[in-house]
Amino acid sequence: MPELPEVETTRRGIEPHIKDKQVEDVIVRHHQLRWPVPRGLKAKLVGHKVQSVSRRAKYLLIEFDHGTLILHLGMSGSLRIIDRALPAEKHDHLDILFGHGKALRLTDPRRFGCVLWSEDNPQQHELIAQLGPEPLSTDFNGEYLYRQSRGRKSTIKQFIMDGKIVVGVGNIYASESLFLAGINPKRIAGKVSRERYDKLTEAIKQVLSAAIKQGGTTLRDFVGGDGKPGYFAQQLNVYDRKDKPCPVCGTPIRQFVLGQRSTYYCPKCQR
DNA sequence: CCCGATTCCTGTAGGC
DNA sequence: TGCCTACAGGAATCGG
Numbered sequence: 001m002p003e004l005p006e007v008e009t010t011r012r013g014i015e016p017h018i019k020d021k022q023v024e025d026v027i028v029r030h031h032q033l034r035w036p037v038p039r040g041l042k043a044k045l046v047g048h049k050v051q052s053v054s055r056r057a058k059y060l061l062i063e064f065d066h067g068t069l070i071l072h073l074g075m076s077g078s079l080r081i082i083d084r085a086l087p088a089e090k091h092d093h094l095d096i097l098f099g100h101g102k103a104l105r106l107t108d109p110r111r112f113g114c115v116l117w118s119e120d121n122p123q124q125h126e127l128i129a130q131l132g133p134e135p136l137s138t139d140f141n142g143e144y145l146y147r148q149s150r151g152r153k154s155t156i157k158q159f160i161m162d163g164k165i166v167v168g169v170g171n172i173y174a175s176e177s178l179f180l181a182g183i184n185p186k187r188i189a190g191k192v193s194r195e196r197y198d199k200l201t202e203a204i205k206q207v208l209s210a211a212i213k214q215g216g217t218t219l220r221d222f223v224g225g226d227g228k229p230g231y232f233a234q235q236l237n238v239y240d241r242k243d244k245p246c247p248v249c250g251t252p253i254r255q256f257v258l259g260q261r262s263t264y265y266c267p268k269c270q271r
Numbered sequence: 272c273c274c275g276a277t278t279c280c281t282g283t284a285g286g287c
Numbered sequence: 288t289g290c291c292t293a294c295a296g297g298a299a300t301c302g303g
Contacts, residue, residue, distance in 0.1 A: 152274095158275090275303090287290090
């Protein structure tokens with residue numbers, strides 16, 4: 001599932017191929033994603049050049065001179081640069097065809113992703129304006145997280161997965177970060193100390209940037225190949241390792257459900 | 272305001 | 288082997 005590192009990997013993978021390229025055609029095969037794909041999308045885009053591809057949280061922003069295409073990959077979406085003649089398969093919902101023989105293709109079996117068009121500043125878009133800070137920015141630090149947490153009764157795992165608090169910490173990296181910081185995911189956010197929040201913000205930054213680096217190593221394969229960045233291959237300490245030994249102390253990893261999300265932790269290392 | 276539950280969707284894994 | 292069901296998950300939205 002695309003978490004922030006995979007979205008960033010995608011951004012880096014596609015931008016060099018579409019920047020300054022002009023849209024020649026747009027093919028929408030399935031309009032019903034998380035929200036309907038705008039009906040007039042083709043008319044909006046044809047004849048315009050991509051100026052840049054940026055990222056905010058897990059949203060990709062493809063900027064044109066007259067507006068921005070806002071994409072989210074949901075949990076099963078991927079974007080690839082393909083030869084524009086490549087036949088579409090079952091879940092290929094959108095192609096943006098460029099003049100140089102290439103196309104940007106969106107594939108998303110579960111259709112939790114979205115494609116939206118914004119003519120205003122995309123940072124003010126209703127889905128983006130209310131988001132918390134980027135985890136890799138300096139705005140995100142122990143003091144910030146500590147302040148936000150005061151009075152909160154939710155568990156710390158649900159707290160750090162709340163996009164209004166901080167973006168880009170999905171289910172996998174929430175478990176991994178709490179492991180690195182030595183914090184039990186069931187702890188009440190409002191009762192965790194400032195010192196532990198320092199540790200936790202560092203852990204989140206460390207886990208996410210390591211994953212981005214891993215995605216970076218597979219960029220070449222990603223663009224030319226099967227569209228699956230290789231960060232899944234990264235070493236996960238606890239996620240999906242139920243009953244397997246903790247890499248630090250050997251205690252079996254425990255799994256339970258928290259807020260409808262599978263949660264993994266080491267009962268000895270995380271208190 | 273805050274929080275937990277529900278919802279969208281389909282591929283995959285597990286049980287029989 | 289094949290069918291059936293449960294489950295996975297990002298994040299908006301609903302209900303309490």
